[in-house]
Amino acid sequence: MTITELQLDGLVGPTHNYAGLSVGNVASMSNEGNVSFPRAAVLQGLDKMAFVASLGIQQAVMPPQDRPELSLLRSLGFQGDDETVLAAVHQEDPVLLAQASSAASMWTANAATVTPSCDAATRRVQFTPANLRDKLHRSIEPPQTGMLLRRIFADASFFEHHLPLIAASQYGDEGAANHTWLHTTSHGVHLFVYGSVARDPSSPSPQRFPARQTREASQAIARLHGIDNAFFTQQNPDAIDAGVFHNDVIAVGSGSVLLVHEHAFLNTKSTIQALAEILGDGFAACVVPAEALTVPEAVSTYLFNSQLLQTPEGHVLVAPSQVEAHPRARAVVDEWVQGDGPISRVHFIDVRESMYNGGGPACLRLRVPLTRTELEAVHPGVRWSEALEASLRAWAVRWYPESLSPDDLADPSLARGNRDALQALTDLLDLGPVYPFQQ
Ligand code: SUG
Numbered sequence: 001m002t003i004t005e006l007q008l009d010g011l012v013g014p015t016h017n018y019a020g021l022s023v024g025n026v027a028s029m030s031n032e033g034n035v036s037f038p039r040a041a042v043l044q045g046l047d048k049m050a051f052v053a054s055l056g057i058q059q060a061v062m063p064p065q066d067r068p069e070l071s072l073l074r075s076l077g078f079q080g081d082d083e084t085v086l087a088a089v090h091q092e093d094p095v096l097l098a099q100a101s102s103a104a105s106m107w108t109a110n111a112a113t114v115t116p117s118c119d120a121a122t123r124r125v126q127f128t129p130a131n132l133r134d135k136l137h138r139s140i141e142p143p144q145t146g147m148l149l150r151r152i153f154a155d156a157s158f159f160e161h162h163l164p165l166i167a168a169s170q171y172g173d174e175g176a177a178n179h180t181w182l183h184t185t186s187h188g189v190h191l192f193v194y195g196s197v198a199r200d201p202s203s204p205s206p207q208r209f210p211a212r213q214t215r216e217a218s219q220a221i222a223r224l225h226g227i228d229n230a231f232f233t234q235q236n237p238d239a240i241d242a243g244v245f246h247n248d249v250i251a252v253g254s255g256s257v258l259l260v261h262e263h264a265f266l267n268t269k270s271t272i273q274a275l276a277e278i279l280g281d282g283f284a285a286c287v288v289p290a291e292a293l294t295v296p297e298a299v300s301t302y303l304f305n306s307q308l309l310q311t312p313e314g315h316v317l318v319a320p321s322q323v324e325a326h327p328r329a330r331a332v333v334d335e336w337v338q339g340d341g342p343i344s345r346v347h348f349i350d351v352r353e354s355m356y357n358g359g360g361p362a363c364l365r366l367r368v369p370l371t372r373t374e375l376e377a378v379h380p381g382v383r384w385s386e387a388l389e390a391s392l393r394a395w396a397v398r399w400y401p402e403s404l405s406p407d408d409l410a411d412p413s414l415a416r417g418n419r420d421a422l423q424a425l426t427d428l429l430d431l432g433p434v435y436p437f438q439q
Pocket of ligand 1: 025135248
C-alpha cells in the first residue's frame with residue numbers, strides 16, 4: 001500500500017506577535033516586545049507551501065484560530081462587551097492579553113499526533129489534538145484544533161478523532177513535534193520522544209527549562225491509537241536546558257532516514273541501535289557530532305527543524321535560511337547532500353517571522369500519512385492548488401495588518417478584523433461554520 005504524506009501547514013494568524021511567552025524557547029524569550037509583521041509572516045508561510053507543492057508533495061492549509069480568545073478572558077472574570085474586556089485586560093494584565101492573542105496555532109507540528117491507518121488497531125487514521133498544557137497561550141488551542149481537524153478529515157470511515165489527553169502535568173502532550181514515524185520496506189516504528197517521566201521524580205530531568213512532553217502522555221497516545229510498534233526514548237535533559245523544547249529542534253526523520261544530533265537523547269547511541277534493529281536493512285541514521293555543530297548552534301539555526309520530504313528525486317531538505325547563513329550548519333547539510341548522502345537536494349526558505357518565535361519550517365506543518373483513498377476523502381477546499389494560492393495571497397493582503405506592536409493587541413478593531421478575516425477564509429475554503437463565533 002502506498003502512503004502519501006500530506007503536509008498540513010498552519011496559516012499564520014493576523015495577530016502574530018512577539019510576546020516572549022515560551023520559557024525554554026530561546027527565540028521566543030529573546031524577541032519579546034519586538035514589532036511583528038503578520039502580513040509578511042503569512043506570506044512567508046505561503047511561499048513555503050508553494051515551494052513544497054512544486055515538488056509534487058501533497059499540501060494543504062489549516063486555518064488560524066480566533067484570537068484574541070475573549071472567552072478565556074471572560075472565564076477569568078473580565079466582563080462587559082469586547083471593547084471593555086480588551087481595555088480592562090490591557091490595563092490590568094497585558095501578559096494575559098498577549099496570551100489570549102497569540103497566533104501560536106500556526107505551528108501545526110504541535111496541533112496533534114497522527115497515526116497512519118496501517119499502524120492503527122482500527123485501521124483508520126488516528127488524530128489526537130495535543131493538550132499543550134505547559135504554556136497557557138497554547139493550552140487554549142485544542143478545542144478549535146479539534147473542530148478544524150474533524151471538519152477537514154470528516155469521513156468517519158477513514159478518520160478517527162480522539163479528545164486531547166487530560167490537561168494535567170502528568171499528561172503534558174505537545175503532539176507530533178515529539179513523534180516520528182520511521183519505516184523501511186519491511187518494518188516500521190513510531191518513535192516517541194519524551195522530556196520527563198512525570199511519576200518518577202528521581203528520573204533525569206532538565207533543571208532550567210520545562211520538559212513539555214511526559215512519557216505517560218506518549219504512552220497514552222500510542223495506546224489510544226492502537227499502535228503496537230511504538231518505541232519510547234527520553235530527550236537529553238541538558239539539550240532541553242539549552243533550548244531544545246521539542247524533539248523536532250534536534251532531530252528530523254522521514255521514511256528510512258533519521259537526521260539527529262549526538263546529544264538529542266539521554267542515550268543517543270542505544271536509541272539508534274534499537275531503531276536499527278527494529279528497522280533492519282535500509283535504515284540510515286546520520287548522527288551529527290557536537291564537534292561539527294553544538295546544541296546551541298542547532299538551536300539558533302534550527303537545522304534539524306527542516307522539512308525532510310520524500311520526492312521522486314529522493315529526499316529534499318527544506319531548511320531555514322539561517323542554516324545557509326551559518327557556515328558550520330551549512331557544512332553539515334553539504335555533507336548530507338554529497339556522494340551517497342541521504343539528501344538529494346537542499347532548498348533554503350525564509351520563514352523569519354515564525355523563526356523569531358522559535359518556529360522553523362517543520363514546526364509549521366503537521367504530517368498526515370494517507371493512502372490514496374484517504375487522501376481523496378480530505379476536505380477538498382483546503383488542498384493546495386494555484387487557484388487556492390492566489391486566493392490566499394489576496395486574502396492575506398486584504399486582511400492582515402502590516403505590523404503589530406504589543407500595545408496594538410488591545411485595539412478592538414484587531415479582534416473584529418481577525419473574525420472578518422476568518423469568516424472570509426472559511427468561505428474561501430468552503431469549510432462552513434467552524435469557529436464558536438460562527439455558531
Ligand atoms: O510553543 N512559540 C512556540 C513555537 C513552537 C514551535 N514548534 C515546534 N518546535 N514544533 C512554542 O514555544 C512563542 C509565542 C510568543 O512568545 O509570542 C511560541 O509560542
